[in-house]
Amino acid sequence: MEKRNYRNTGAEISLLGFGCMRLPRIDPEKQDINFAQAQELIDMAYAQGVNYFDTAYMYHGGQSELFIGQALKKYPRDSFYLANKMPVWMAETKEDVDRIFQDQLKKCGVDYFDFYLCHSLNRGHWKRLREFGVYEYLSEQKKAGKIRQLGFSFHDKPDLMEEILQTYTWDFAQIQLNYLDWDMQNAKRQYELLEAHGLPCIVMEPVRGGALATLSPEAAALLKEADPTRSIASWALRYAASLPNVMTVLSGMSTPEQVQDNLQTMTPFVPLSQEETALVYRAARLYLESRTVPCTACRYCMDCPAGVDIPLMFQIFNRFKMTENGADARSAFAAAGEEKQAAHCVSCRKCTQHCPQLIDIPERLKEVEELARRVSR
Ligand code: SF4
Ligand code: SF4
Structure with missing residues (x-):
């Protein structure tokens, strides 16, 4: 070493x-x-x-x-x-x-x-x-x-x-x-x-x-x-x-x-x-160019008052961006549970002030929400 x-x-x-x-x-x-x-x-x-x-x-x-x-x-x-x-x-x-x-x-x-x-x-x-x-x-x-x-x-x-x-x-x-x-x-x-x-x-x-x-x-x-x-x-x-x-x-x-x-x-x-x-x-x-969310899963943004599991949502989203596997994303969203979904975000922005990566969390969660909707159709 x-x-x-x-x-x-x-x-x-x-x-x-x-x-x-x-x-x-x-x-x-x-x-x-x-x-x-x-x-x-x-x-x-x-x-x-x-x-x-x-x-x-x-x-x-x-x-x-x-x-x-x-x-x-x-x-x-x-x-x-x-x-x-x-x-x-x-x-x-x-x-x-x-x-x-x-x-x-x-x-x-x-x-x-x-x-x-x-x-x-x-x-x-x-x-x-x-x-x-x-x-x-x-x-x-x-x-x-x-x-x-x-x-x-x-x-x-x-x-x-x-x-x-x-x-x-x-x-x-x-x-x-x-x-x-x-x-x-x-x-x-x-x-x-x-x-x-x-x-x-x-x-x-x-x-x-x-x-x-x-x-x-x-x-x-x-x-x-x-x-x-x-x-x-x-x-x-x-x-x-x-x-x-x-x-x-x-x-x-x-x-x-x-x-x-x-x-x-x-x-x-x-x-x-x-x-x-x-x-x-x-x-x-x-x-x-793959447009993934630069989330490091540090969890500094948690807990979200609306119940969203922010790092988990970004993890599922990023995996989809890498694999384009809709079935995998659908089951990952389902396994996360209804209460942790991006759709619950009310854009209060409490989380953004703690994110060291300066991610616009509510904005990027909209993309996650859209993906969740798309793969569940
Ligand atoms: S902006 Fe959305 S994700 Fe962030 S704390 Fe508020 S409700 Fe939760
Ligand atoms: S604080 Fe930012 S980088 Fe850390 S888990 Fe939350 S969204 Fe990801």
């Missing part, structure tokens, strides 16, 4: 990081983690050199922290790096910030976090962070040794990132970076800003919630033709890891096959050549 030196401190971080947001579940419809299966994945990754593990307060409905704390207990505390995050939007008062942080230490069963992030900063969350003195609170925790490195994860426009970087001193930052978002969501500009500020970059969503692990049939064929031995997902991981200021690439792994494939990609790591980079951009263009 390739390791990268964190800011010349001697800390060697694995180029592949384990994201604990898509762990194996007992029931695919529910958030509950299958602890035994998930432990196997962690053990597999750790045995082959993965030493960076990333969790958050709301992953798996709060269970991810409990799980990872338990899963890593058998390993020496100084043999891995644990990252966690402060969800400012879940704090109603300043006191909540302290309560959440203390709760996180307890749930993970640790005395300190190696990396700690202000979670998912956008304009609204940034405002709240400043109102509640969250940075100042976390800096105190850092002084007290409860946090080793303090950073933020980011989902907004580069001008806000510039403001955040100029307002406080940070140790690192985490951005959504992949070959689709390099231009589409200004990942290039964000990456350059971090580089200019001397901050290591942690990559989230390198395969965009799985979309870049499958692509559209035409785009996938292009990559398969170039190298039939490599998985489609491996191109996306290599794209992100080829950037020199990237410290680790997080992957939310759910199966032993995914873990194995990612380990193989990073061991040894071979950066993309210029020709290969041009090829993934061609694949991205083909994929975009």
Whole structure:
């Protein structure tokens, strides 16, 4: 496993990081983690050199922290790096910030976090962070040794990132970076800003919630033709890891096959050549022509007051766009249940303010509704 030196401190971080947001579940419809299966994945990754593990307060409905704390207990505390995050939007008062942080230490069963992030900063969350003195609170925790490195994860426009970087001193930052978002969501500009500020970059969503692990049939064929031995997902991981200021690439792994494939990609790591980079951009263009919804299934938009299961609706829609299989879409809509259908959306727009992908959810749900109607005829 390739390791990268964190800011010349001697800390060697694995180029592949384990994201604990898509762990194996007992029931695919529910958030509950299958602890035994998930432990196997962690053990597999750790045995082959993965030493960076990333969790958050709301992953798996709060269970991810409990799980990872338990899963890593058998390993020496100084043999891995644990990252966690402060969800400012879940704090109603300043006191909540302290309560959440203390709760996180307890749930993970640790005395300190190696990396700690202000979670998912956008304009609204940034405002709240400043109102509640969250940075100042976390800096105190850092002084007290409860946090080793303090950073933020980011989902907004580069001008806000510039403001955040100029307002406080940070140790690192985490951005959504992949070959689709390099231009589409200004990942290039964000990456350059971090580089200019001397901050290591942690990559989230390198395969965009799985979309870049499958692509559209035409785009996938292009990559398969170039190298039939490599998985489609491996191109996306290599794209992100080829950037020199990237410290680790997080992957939310759910199966032993995914873990194995990612380990193989990073061991040894071979950066993309210029020709290969041009090829993934061609694949991205083909994929975009398929008009799928760029949903990563993060569920930040949930719960919808009208009962719509937003990520599930987009998942069914996207699968149809890839396969054109109307019978499959019809049974998937039926299995979802009447109460979760896109048709219930009342366009209140409560969800859109939480979507890191800036998807116009009610507008795109109209397309889903239309599809559901069409396949049920
Ligand atoms: S806009 Fe539609 S999907 Fe979004 S929260 Fe409102 S009703 Fe639910
Ligand atoms: S619609 Fe946006 S917030 Fe909701 S699951 Fe998809 S990417 Fe996440």
